[in-house]
Amino acid sequence: MKDDTVGIACDWGTSNLRVYRLGPNAKIIEKRDFSAGITAIKNRKFEDTFMKATQDWLHEYADVPITISGMAGSRQGWKEAPYLPCPTNVLTIANNLTPIRLRSGRIVWLTPGLSYTNSDGLPDVMRGEEVQILGALSTINSEKITICLPGSHSKWATVVGEDVTEFNTYITGELFEAIKSHTIVGAMIDPNSWDEKAFIEGIEFSASTNNILNQLFAVRAKGLFNQLTTATAGAFLSGLLIGHELEAALAGARFRKVYLIGHGQLTNLYHTTLLEKGFDPKILTPDIIANGHFKLMKTIERNVS
């Protein structure tokens, strides 16, 4: 049965494959979620996996554009889609899509990742988040926007007008896991416990002038003096690390509004931390990526026609 489907979008990350069937105005008509991130794909069977996820849609909607974002475009993915340097915008991204011809002859379009080199000459990269950011822009009316995407490698992006002007990645989430599972600080953490008060204390602790390498040992010492317990140490450590991230990401910020794209526990922790530091956070769902893909599809169509 035909309906008003206008495109097929795919968010293919390290751990998950999500496909969206989109209608007018980026409406999500149908969404499918698979535990088939690129690290789970054996023998480079990317096309087979993609076909399995979308076969009926491809058949039914033979003429709509197909866009794919995320790690599928990395060197380890389906095909490498080069990084596009910031500042950049939706038009430039749409003009730098990498085509893949399916065995059926149909074309799918891989989005580029973004790169950014800061004033110290440090490179940074993102893949997939840029389409979420494009999506968020279509729902926000502001000249300058700060967007945070919590994750094991969380991203902080600045958008001015239509341009993603800069972004920075923080390895906070992955470092938290490494510390928790593989250090003496982690040895005092009960992974099944959480304590909101200790989390807030960790945020406050992060604002002290001490170096993080010293503070991490202080977490251990607090355990020895019963200022932290196995039940509270994990939340405290989490607050400490996220607090440090926000301290750096928002240094000198003159605005209060921050958009978070994410869901679940981790995003809630960022929300709490932002409130604690006096900011005004607003959470957007990751499905906002549908709006980003929709924008790209419209741009492709405009360029082609």
Added chain:
Amino acid sequence: MKDDTVGIACDWGTSNLRVYRLGPNAKIIEKRDFSAGITAIKNRKFEDTFMKATQDWLHEYADVPITISGMAGSRQGWKEAPYLPCPTNVLTIANNLTPIRLRSGRIVWLTPGLSYTNSDGLPDVMRGEEVQILGALSTINSEKITICLPGSHSKWATVVGEDVTEFNTYITGELFEAIKSHTIVGAMIDPNSWDEKAFIEGIEFSASTNNILNQLFAVRAKGLFNQLTTATAGAFLSGLLIGHELEAALAGARFRKVYLIGHGQLTNLYHTTLLEKGFDPKILTPDIIANGHFKLMKTIERNVS
């Protein structure tokens, strides 16, 4: 055969047990080293292990004092010797030794650990290093001294006159291992490679104003852009972390001289980093601990007689 042995000293840490037979002026007449740190001791057989290491000495030198420093005095060790708060000095340490009576009736003396609470109210602890510091003091003629003891938890202590006034611990070494073995940054490191130039670049990198959580991701991004390779990334990461530690430990320092107590590769890295940052480092051997034990023995004798 009797000789001029004046005491038996023992440095009993997490991984190693070292025993020293000392002569006048802290001369090391004989040293024995065992892979019998406290974590290797089963069923609390501390006395048996100690006896095995020193039996002939105990028999031969029935009247000399015996002192033991390090993790043997921790809660997980032979017997808990409480932490002594800083500022403190050799006399206070000697007055706070914890006696253990051996089955033979003879007494051995466990040294206390030290604790320090900084101006932010953060606690810190050391065990064993304090006797190395006492030892170092006997060879240095200066009113104010900065001592660094590199290790998986490196210690920075300040000594004014006879007093250890403050110290701070940095978890740098253990964090380096956790990052190397359990993160995406570590995945790009060949553990068998080392590159001195990359280490120096890592030190320089640490001095930029960016947050360490962001810089750790930059190490990864540098790999993507071939600015780092599997052969250079490990040394770069090491320079970055040690550089951050020194940046914090020596913030605002008006002196240039820094004493390092340690040996081997890690101590050499701290030496290089201190030179790179314009300091004047001097390396002292860990056996300097013999001087510290000797001082304690002399103080005990003076107090007893």
